[in-house]
Amino acid sequence: MPDTAAARPAGHGRGPASQAGMRRQNLALVMGAVAEGGPLSRAAVAAGTGLTRAAVSSLVEELMDGGLLAEHAPVASGRVGRPGTGLGVNEHGPAGLGLEIGVDHLAACLVDLTGRVRAGVRVPAGNRGGAPAEVLGRLARLAADLAHDGELRTAGVAVAVPGLVGPAPGTVAHAPNLGWRGVGVGDALRTLLPEPLRSLPLAVDNEANLGAQAERWLGSGAPDAVHVSADAGIGAALVVGGRLFRGARGFAGELGHVPVHPDGPPCPCGARGCLEQYAGVAAVLRAAGLQEAGGDPVAGLARRAARGDGAVLRALERAGTALGTALAGAVNLIDPSAVVLGGAYAELGEWLLPRMGAELAARVAVRPWDPGALVVSPLGRRGPVLGAAMVTVRRIIEDPARYAAA
């Protein structure tokens, strides 16, 4: 995957430990403590990290010089005496630019170091079967518009795509709902972006992976989760110990092609009875007797279900059962602490969750299955683009020395 090595936190390398490596690791320690718990006094940072006061002062000075930390209002220490100055991450410093190519939309957003969205845009777009150059040209214009922020400095770009990314960095191996195969999205987009965006770190990743990242840092926060991201297709991301689990080639999470009924209907992938044949949006529309009419089919299903449309309710029950069966297999294999329903399908949670929960309860061998472990993402379909923006934010927080050196 792109940036796997680059995103590795300081101090985890296999090379010899050195003074420079120690400094880098301790900068990350201070940055992480303030990002997680700030505003904090220098004394609180020292207490929380185990570093000396003198070391913290020196490290904080370097992080402030680099524009990553800022002094906030004084913080009461709870002791007698002068309150210490509050340190927080700098909300006027570097920012992450997130981009998203959906089947029916494009999106972009800018997120500051605190994780706050400072600007965002989402536009309808008929990308199914679209020529990569055209889709990426339009995306580059959105990116250029959004990155013009006088106060923030865009420090990196990441793009969410509805398909498999890798093993070549930045390359979409297969995005069936776009009709793309072997498209070098990273390289192509770079040539279309204006400076300074063109010279920044640029990552391309699967939308479910990025949705799961957003969920980790801005949403429900579960450190070990199967994050389902369903829209035109059904993908999943596996989060383990707070980090994405990508598999050997970066293709982990193909939940949509887990067999549910091995002798079921044929799937365009070549197999039979895949989850997408029961729970993909096209399958749900078919089961409900509806035509695919473009626009926003998930929102349409939610409207009909809310009105009590019997055919739609039955189709969603069937989809929920199939999702639950496939997820029961995933939970037995992976033992996550949470199963998160994200992407556009988060809006169908009311109708999908009961059957999903029943299947999980019946099929997870390791009792007790905790019914509270199945949740709907609060970020829903905004997840992937937020996660794309958070790639840069997290990279800076986890290895501030690398950012400062860039």
Add this chain to the structure above:
Amino acid sequence: MPDTAAARPAGHGRGPASQAGMRRQNLALVMGAVAEGGPLSRAAVAAGTGLTRAAVSSLVEELMDGGLLAEHAPVASGRVGRPGTGLGVNEHGPAGLGLEIGVDHLAACLVDLTGRVRAGVRVPAGNRGGAPAEVLGRLARLAADLAHDGELRTAGVAVAVPGLVGPAPGTVAHAPNLGWRGVGVGDALRTLLPEPLRSLPLAVDNEANLGAQAERWLGSGAPDAVHVSADAGIGAALVVGGRLFRGARGFAGELGHVPVHPDGPPCPCGARGCLEQYAGVAAVLRAAGLQEAGGDPVAGLARRAARGDGAVLRALERAGTALGTALAGAVNLIDPSAVVLGGAYAELGEWLLPRMGAELAARVAVRPWDPGALVVSPLGRRGPVLGAAMVTVRRIIEDPARYAAA
């Protein structure tokens, strides 16, 4: 899981980086380089690790004093001049003691730092429904006999059990084929072991997890694998980047209860159509019209299949198809570089693999599925006890400073 924290390699902690931490990390770097590539000259270690010659000399001296490295015959450096002395791991130093509780057997083995088996024993035992105190008492006697080696110093003990271990360290949450639930195997075994074994690090782990460890270090070596371990039950271990992936509670790898036909026959776990209802040894015997007769049912199936017994061949084909369906889901989710058939079922590979391979080829969405990625473990049913012994060996190699301090 027990020992997850203890087994963490040096330098990956969240505390501040320190001089002592650097030394510890560099000891591990040298130890790892010699264990992987030895015998090596000091110059080759310096070149391979990026450390200075002076640093390597000092680190090597410490490792030799601790009995972890030893001088071998001189190694030609390929350059003009005196050949350097060859450094290797000490084959007369610390060793790992592996123990195994099977449904029908007990086993123990002693492995030295080079990974060579120095002593081993395997005895039949009717452990199904056995009282833990009796089973563990017999195991403790095997352990005490085997650990009496004048040359080697047993430095740690690990036990493979056919069930779920955790979340409390050393506790078997559920071993259905033994009939054990909530058994504190680690604590109970410790009281039964003689000194000095009683005072050593003692880990308890699932047999599939340990079989996969053995496969990683002594077998096919794939760093990213789904390792199937089938005998009385069907378990799996997930190996990621060379390390076990355990899940949030340590219960990952419950392949036997992945749904294969959601409306299939009922399973004692409470669900329907689990893999074990098609591919577990009891299900295969049933499908072949055979009685469970004790002894070694897997060896019996292999004998009948080799003789061309039609009912057994059909039952194994059905089992292979079900294994392939469940593994196709696992491969789509986890994207391993290898699927390894281990445990006793490795002896049935000839009859299981064709259908397993066909299902994987048909159902793995990310083409091309590499048929060579499906392999039979060369260790077979010896895997778990070897893996148990390797727990201690790998712990010493990955963090020699911790061993020296113990």
